[in-house]
Structures are given as C-alpha cells and as structure tokens.
Amino acid sequence: MSEPSSQRQIAHALLSARGIARLVELRDAGVTAATVSRMERDGEVLRLARGLYQLSSAPLDANHSLAEAAKRVPKGVVCLVSALAFHGLTDQLPKQVWLAIGRKDWAPKPDNPPIRIVRFTESLLAESLEIHVVEGVSVKIFGVVKTIADCFRYRNKIGLSVAIEGLQEALRQRKATASEIVRQAERGGVSTVIRPYLEALTANG
Structure with a gap:
C-alpha cells in the first residue's frame, strides 16, 4: 500500500515544519483521517486534543x-x-x-x-x-x-x-x-x- 506511506511522509513533513497541525491542515495536504489514526496507533504522532496533532518525537517546549x-x-x-x-x-x-x-x-x-x-x-x-x-x-x-x-x-x-x-x-x-x-x-x-x-x-x- 504505497498511498498511506506517501501520506505518512507528507504528514511527517507538515508536522516537522509546523510543529503542531490541525486535522483539517493535514487533510488539505492530502493526508486522510484514517492515515492519521494509523500513525497515532503506531506511535508516530500524538493527538494533543480533538483534531490537533504533533509528532511523537517533537521536543516539548516549556510553553x-x-x-x-x-x-x-x-x-x-x-x-x-x-x-x-x-x-x-x-x-x-x-x-x-x-x-x-x-x-x-x-x-x-x-x-x-x-x-x-x-x-x-x-x-x-x-x-x-x-x-x-x-x-x-x-x-x-x-x-x-x-x-x-x-x-x-x-x-x-x-x-x-x-x-x-x-x-x-x-x-x-x-x-x-x-x-x-x-x-x-x-x-x-x-x-x-x-x-x-x-x-x-x-x-x-
């Protein structure tokens, strides 16, 4: 399944660039909610709040x-x-x-x-x-x-x-x-x- 892996790359790139992204931003970039859900299940992304995501590996700022x-x-x-x-x-x-x-x-x-x-x-x-x-x-x-x-x-x-x-x-x-x-x-x-x-x-x- 090549599509989800390329979607994952897009999601990684977007989250690396923006730090935190909303689900709507990921969708606009071509990443489906199902891919985001799989990435969360696999520990690649953290769901911070409803519709708000960050890479698990991202360093956390005091703010x-x-x-x-x-x-x-x-x-x-x-x-x-x-x-x-x-x-x-x-x-x-x-x-x-x-x-x-x-x-x-x-x-x-x-x-x-x-x-x-x-x-x-x-x-x-x-x-x-x-x-x-x-x-x-x-x-x-x-x-x-x-x-x-x-x-x-x-x-x-x-x-x-x-x-x-x-x-x-x-x-x-x-x-x-x-x-x-x-x-x-x-x-x-x-x-x-x-x-x-x-x-x-x-x-x-």
Missing part, C-alpha cells in the same frame, strides 16, 4: 500549552497570568491558558489544555501584540507593559496579589519603566488603580 492554544484559537492572544508567566514575571504556573479574544469571536469548547477566555474590546485586542514562535507555531502574546495594565484591569479574575507581583517583577527585572506602565494604564483606564502600588514600589527603591 507547549501556548502553542496548542494558539492552534485551537487562532484569533486568541495570550494574556494575563499566562502572559506574565511567559515573560518571567510570576512564580505562578497557570493551570489554564489565559486567552483574550474579541467580544463576538468564537470561543472553544472545554478541552485539553484548559483555556480560560477573556473578552477584550477590538482596540485593546490590537494593542502591544508580540508574535513568538513556540514549537514552530506563531503565538500572539501581549507585551510586558500591556500585560501589567491588563492584570490590574482584570484583578478580580486573577487576584490583586498576582497583578502586584507582576508589576514588582517588571520593575525589578527592568522589563518596563514606571512611566511606560503609567502611560499604558491611562490608555486602559486603570491608572487610578495602579498608581498607588507604583508609587509605593518606586519609593522603596
């Missing part, structure tokens, strides 16, 4: 769950605690991937890895976007300064202590200046919330 989430929710942007963790600004290990999407964007059904959806306005969603490649997948992540402001805006969801820790670490590691944070906080409407903590932290050195 693997972010790559999976980006494949499942292409419009999503990594935010809040997940963005803090990515930027090295918290000791928290998020049990879920925090993703920002638009007010009317489609939200995924619960699956693995767990995704926590937060809805942002279009203007807030388009600001301070960074693209980082994780396991061959382009992942959208908010920058440090915006992440700090967002954490204070959504402090009731993530906890005020997490927002303060992120602010403290951003200043300590010199990943953001007080004036940058104030400007972003003003744009996001949280300057009155963030200012006392900023003043206390900068007054203490």
